[in-house]
Amino acid sequence: MNFLDELDWRGLVKDVTNREGLTKRLEEPIVLYCGFDPTATSLHVGHLQQLILLKRYQGQGHHPLALIGGATGMIGDPRPTTERSLLTDEDLQKNIDGISAQIKRILFADNNPVKLVNNADWLQGLSVFDFLRDYGKHFSVANMIAKDTIASRLQTGISYTEFSYTILQAIDFLTLHKNENVQLQIGGSDQWGNLVSGTELIRKTLGHEVEVYGVTSHLIMKSDGTKFGKSEGANIWLDPEMTDAYTFYQFWINTSDEDIVDFLKRLSMKPVEEIKELEKAFVERPHERLAQKALAAELTELVHGKEGLEAAQRMTDALFSGDIQALSVSEIRSVFANSFTHDVNEDKTLVDLLVDTKILPSKREARQMIQDGAIRVNGEVVKDLEFVVAKKDALDQELTVIRRGKKHYHLINHGSKL
Template sequence: MDLLQDLAWRGLIYQQTDEEALRNVMSSEKISLYCGADPTADSLHIGHLVPFLTLRRFQQHGHRPIVLVGGATGLIGDPSGKSEERNLQTLEAVQKNVEGIQKQLAAIFNFEGENGAVMVNNYDWAGSMDIVTFLRDIGKHIGVNYMLAKDTIASRLDTGISFTEFTYTILQAMDFNHLYESHNCKLQIGGSDQWGNITTGLELIRKMQPEGSKAFGLTIPLVTKSDGTKFGKTEGGAVWLDPEKTSPYEFYQFWINTADADVIKYLKYFTFLSHEEIEQLEKAVQEEPHLRKAQKALAEEMTRLIHGEASLQQAIKITQALFSGDVRNLSAEEIKQGFKDVPTYEAAGEENLVDLLVAAKISPSKRQAREDITNGAVSLNGERITDSNYVLTDTDQIEGQFTIIRRGKKKYTLIKF
């Protein structure tokens, strides 16, 4: 099975321009290809991952990936998928975002060896171009009627589109043409919403490069969930690659909570597990779904890829501690991750447990608090307390910062000191 057949098996091909010709080129030479992202924030989220992971699959087959972060296009704004104009970012904000995203992408690709990845920023060639050069050398080759036929532009004609966003597709086309000239880049890949921009790049290459020059485009389907809700969103918002925005534990939990109906598709999309390994996990979903082997494999592969082995082991440790209730061996940092969304109460120091349960609204009254304690329903850091006269001291604090109170089986409260 060749690479394109593998991508098809994984469901990663939505559209492509000339499959047979691309396969012939790839069978005779190792090509350079690129995928890009605009720095709309200082971190990517998991919705950005599939095209870049697909780019990495090409690298694993010996091809050279060019990883583009759009410092110039990020200043303009892609109209794709938008019903109204984006708010323009400052140059300083975009440059800060570029740095954050480049760091994240650098962790995904191998930059060493014959097919080591190349990191580029389109501001390096577009930022200094003057308007007359842009209009004469680039704009002359792309007809207005051609652009009006693009879905991303046509869909905005009724609501309005500025000349700035109207020209975005030409800027991205200019990227493809520049990389074709400077890196012999013959393929652009991207999400399905990028088809119009990719084909504009092919049109510009056809117009500006010598006769017979050949380049290709390939898009990847939008990631969807079987229940119709949006992929990559939680109650807390997007699932970011930045561990400060989405902790490794939260990242791990997102994947491990994948529905049975979606998990095999996501294993194919996101992981580098072999066909045989994925087929075995698919069998496990059908025959022993309660073990959640596929979800565990997905969560482990993705957390290891994005955050590393140490963060994966930390996420597993937090998960096991929360499941068992034995949280005493967690560090303060692990508690911050695992108990980020539980109710929190700030205590001054030594406090009677009954008073603390009422003050923290864990129990509704002192009478109920005493009953909860004597009935064995209250634990501190995983240890059951049955003495209603118990007073919390420094020994109940984890690293002098936290105490975890659990009432019943699942109601946790984080006490901060």
């Protein structure tokens, strides 16, 4: 199995401009690139497939470039439905700094580091006359409006600004080919039209004998039809300040059995045979969630580092065992981010607290659950009906965790005493 065949097996090849030619060309090191527009301060897990693809080429001895769209980010790749909101210069720079740091963290650690480039270096100085004369004349309007990203917007409307995006991306490929000897561009399947625009511009300006390539990969989709990359309706970001290691780890742990093998093939750097063995073990013992645990560990360490992975696993183990006293207050808040939170400004008996916060509907039921050992306070079973939940006994004198039954957690924030 050659490298391109392996990518195919992993579900990472959809369209190729010249598969036979590229297969041959990949026998020797090639310079390739993938673009990332700074539309937010952070990339999210949907970007991982392309980042890890660069890492795969990197591991094969090829030379990857990651392009930051400092100029194209001012415009935005056309979305299927509506125009993008234009970014201010300040927001754009903040986004560039954020995603650049993430790309470096993931791809700079290898002996064959990725090179980071910014298309603002060559596009921002381009005059409108040079744009029209040197590049615009090579593009047919009929061909441009036939591209999926533009055709989908013809009925709802598309500005000339976003209509021009494909030309700017083609200029990127041409510029990188001339300056960095880039011969391959990769991207998601939604980038096919832009990739083809680049290869065509190179041949029209430099000659048809020039051989360059474009490869797209299937976008990651969940089997139930919901959008990949969200948990509880929120994006899973690659910035640790926006998505902590525990939440990131749990996102992969909670991947459905129907999706996990596909995600494992696409996103794990494990060799093919190791993935096949893992798949076999997963099929035989799905309840152990071996595939989910393997992918969660690998990707959490990739994005959050070894310390982040260890913290996420420690927090997961504490939640499973109920030993929450092993965690810091910030870690507890992370673990129970989706649990009910109650602000309490005075010490109360456990019975009163359970009723006043509406954890339980009545004192009779509160007393019964306490006597049955169904209430835990900071991980410890409490059966004393006179037990007082006090700020001085809280974790860091700040937080008390009440567990009702096996799965229902409530956080008590202790304010100042009245």
